[in-house]
Amino acid sequence: MVSQSPPQSHQIYPDSDGKPMADNTEQFRWIVTIQQNLDWLFAEDPNVFVAGDLLWYPVEGHREICTAPDTLVVLGRPKGKRGSYKQWEEAGIAPQVVFEILSPSNTLTEMNKKQVFYDRYNVEEYYLYDPDKNDLSGWLRVDRNFDVIDPIDQWVSPRLGIRFSLNETLQIYRPDGRLFLSYIEIAQQVEQERQRAEQERQRAEQESLRAEQERQRAEQERQRADRLAEQLRRMGINPEE
Incomplete structure (x- = not known):
């Protein structure tokens, strides 16, 4: 018996990948802190969408091409409820900024795949934080490709205006100088x-x-x-x- 994929218009795009949002309390705390503070930062702007652990489908008809950033920011899209972020329904706009919080269960291969995904689908800024090692890495799109942000201590996000400071732990500051809490x-x-x-x-x-x-x-x-x-x-x- 030959099976066929359903037409694109009738494909079902799951709202969950079946994976937990976080593996431990520290990872969860950082995900919530970053997502909530960014949501707060852009609370007065109706055209900035911020979400945590939301599946992102960049290509219509290919539900296998997806990932769920710990936090994503889309400038130019309205706030509102979404089961997933289907890019073709969002004026084709990809998330400009994504954050990942590393957990002990994340493998190097998994994180490399995420970086390739974000590079391929036009993320402008990608930040990866390891709370256990207090290590922050970042990539910025330059000439169509990701380039490593170095040094990243005191780096200011071009899109968000937030500043990263690495002391005993990561500190993130709003454009007005107030600390993420x-x-x-x-x-x-x-x-x-x-x-x-x-x-x-x-x-x-x-x-x-x-x-x-x-x-x-x-x-x-x-x-x-x-x-x-x-x-x-x-x-x-x-x-x-």
């Missing part, structure tokens, strides 16, 4: 801001209360002075003379 750090900052706002509200209430007390005291003093003046007038004494 984890979810916990963001939640802590929000809580600190809430506490500061509550303290400021209480201080303002106390100032308002003191001002009201001072107004009441001044009013009492005025009334006492008026009563005294009235008593003096009754005694035939003009207090204004």
Whole structure:
């Protein structure tokens, strides 16, 4: 029996490759931190799409040609829900920037294949971080091909404007100089801001209360002075003379 591939228009493109998003907590933390901070960075721009662990199909009719970057950024495409990124449905625009976070289970062959894939399908910037070794590598498209970014410490992404700094661990800075934060750090900052706002509200209430007390005291003093003046007038004494 001869089987035929279904027509391109009827092909099914799976939304999952059956692989876990991360192999360990450290890899997961970095994936979420980068994806969420980039999403936050471009939150006000409706035409920047940021996703994590999303299957990318660059060629229509070839569902076997796909990969799922840990984080991808597509400038020029609207935000919104997607089961996968089918490039032919996205005005033919390939993700310009991709990130991969290395885990112990990743093989050299696997990562080499990813690099070839990103080079072949026109990714402009590719960053690979190994949190266990605190090692960051990067490639930039130059003259149609990937070129190694060296040195990468203090490198500023041409597309995203973010800066990479390698100290005891990788630090990523927004264009305004603020550091990429984890979810916990963001939640802590929000809580600190809430506490500061509550303290400021209480201080303002106390100032308002003191001002009201001072107004009441001044009013009492005025009334006492008026009563005294009235008593003096009754005694035939003009207090204004």
